[in-house]
Amino acid sequence: MRKAVCCTRCQSVGLITYMRNGSPRVGLLLLCLFVVPGVLYFLGYFLSGHWGCNTCGSREVVPLLERESFQVRRMQAEERLA
Numbered sequence: 090m091r092k093a094v095c096c097t098r099c100q101s102v103g104l105i106t107y108m109r110n111g112s113p114r115v116g117l118l119l120l121c122l123f124v125v126p127g128v129l130y131f132l133g134y135f136l137s138g139h140w141g142c143n144t145c146g147s148r149e150v151v152p153l154l155e156r157e158s159f160q161v162r163r164m165q166a167e168e169r170l171a
C-alpha cells in the first residue's frame with residue numbers, strides 16, 4: 090500500500106509514487122539493437138528509481154501522519170509558551 094505524503098517542495102498532498110529515470114521503451118529498443126547497452130539501460134532503469142512526490146517527482150516528501158503529529162506537537166508547545 091502506498092503512503093499518503095506531503096511534498097515539502099510543491100506543498101501538494103498525495104500518494105507517494107515510484108519514479109524511474111528513463112523509459113522501458115528505450116530500453117527495449119536498445120535491447121533489440123544492441124544487447125549489452127540494452128541490459129545496462131535496464132539495470133540503470135531498475136536501480137535508479139526512487140519514491141517521490143506524485144505531482145513534481147521530488148524526493149522531499151514527508152509522511153502525512155508524521156507531519157500532522159509534528160504540527161500538533163508544535164501547536165501544543167506554542168500553547169504552553171503562550
Ligand SMILES: [Zn+2]
Nearest residue numbers: 096099142145
Ligand atoms: Zn511535489
